[in-house]
Amino acid sequence: DADVTQTPRNRITKTGKRIMLECSQTKGHDRMYWYRQDPGLGLRLIYYSFDVKDINKGEISDGYSVSRQAQAKFSLSLESAIPNQTALYFCATSDTHRGQETQYFGPGTRLLVL
């Protein structure tokens, strides 16, 4: 089984709809992240959480919100989806080992907002 899972894998929605993307991990990591990836723009950080009580905005948090329900779960919400939120969304977790920070990515959610 995958260590970082994302649901749904693909989603089509309409402008103005609320949508939630979910992420679960079995790696036991405290740190979790949400990124979006757009062609030509690379990965951009939306929100990150260093533990259950710690939530931080990333580069592009406007229009998004998150919830860290447990160490293993980190959800991303689009309160009122708009077409320019069409993108590939990745959840990631990280740990530190001997000073090395390694991020482990989920398989991604492909979102289309019409």
Add this chain to the structure above:
Amino acid sequence: QKEVEQDPGPLSVPEGAIVSLNCTYSNSAFQYFMWYRQYSRKGPELLMYTYSSGNKEDGRFTAQVDKSSKYISLFIRDSQPSDSATYLCAMFTVGRGSTLGRLYFGRGTQLTVWP
């Protein structure tokens, strides 16, 4: 100016070629440098990890960091079609008030190795 600059390519080479991928950065506080590989329709996976300046070799892959020039490179020797992927550089420094800070990614370079 973005923290990390990376030419998105695309880069297309024949099998067996030596591939050079590069990133520049502006924040002199970056201490840790990574390369991630992303296959089509998959999440990125860590490929190489280096700390500070110098070289690190792992099989056909060599990562170089030149902090004085704020320039990092990934070399792939004897490239194979299975190396076809997007390669993203990433870097970070120790964050304030926490053990480690967040990662900054380049845009990624799309590489195709044709047989």
